[in-house]
Amino acid sequence: MSKRYLSFFVLTNDATRSRQYKIGVGRLKAFGTLGVLFSLVLTFVVIDYVRLRGDVSELAGLRTENTEQRIELQSFTTKIKSMETQIVKLNAFDRKLRIIANIEEPNRIGSGVAMKGVGGGSSAGAENFLMTPAGKVDQLVDQMRSEMNVLQAQADSQESSFTELQGQLMSQTSLLASTPSVWPVRGWVTSTFGQRISPFTGLPHQHKGLDIANRHGSTVKAPADGIVVKVARERILGKTITIKHGYGTKTIYGHLSKTLVRVGQKVKRGQKIAATGSTGRSTGPHLHYAVKVNGVMVNPSKYILN
Known part of the structure; x- marks a missing residue:
């Protein structure tokens, strides 16, 4: 059987010359089939590309949403x-x-639950969120809700305690006014109440007050209402003042550079009574502040509220 061809003639503009091209029908069919297949493949590729673009866009959206959720949870924790x-x-x-005020501690709701405080770590800590699979976010949210319920119970208990406390303190205004509950001077606590190594002997001894360092001449104020019972100069404490506040409480101020009150004078909380110095046995300008209750030296920090 002879092969069948299709002939193509190409003429110049003036039709003076022509060129003939022949192509077999079988070859033409093969090219057509290949063209159809190519079109189908191209269509499939385009459709798949569009689908993948959609998936990538959706995935990016989910990642953004997940990141936002984790940031929100981080803020929550x-x-x-x-x-x-x-x-x-x-x-x-x-x-x-x-x-x-010598008021007994109440039985608190949730008092058996350990508080973590500063530096403590919640089990659903913020640092865990950025490492947590998205599927566990709901679990963390439930855990935080549980912690919030515990905190709410403790907050309610504290509110109830303060309400009770307010009622009892209202009838003890004189006691509160006579309690040394504020700092006599602002500065740096260089030595606390209790055992310490003496800067003079190098041996351990009981330090019966607070040493508060500040510039020479800084104002010393009365931490509570009272009556000045002593203004003197001593070998160790240098210039000193002692104030009697009632209810068995006295406060002592040492190493003063200047005293501004006299024996028998009544003073109010916040009133200027002296200036810091370095008189007596001292290594630098500071205030030695002591509190005595019923004849016993106690830790002044126990009474300071601010």
């Missing part, structure tokens, strides 16, 4: 830690007030 810290501080403040 930071707030939880802040609440924990605030409740710890409120509990400490409550205890100080009760010590001052």
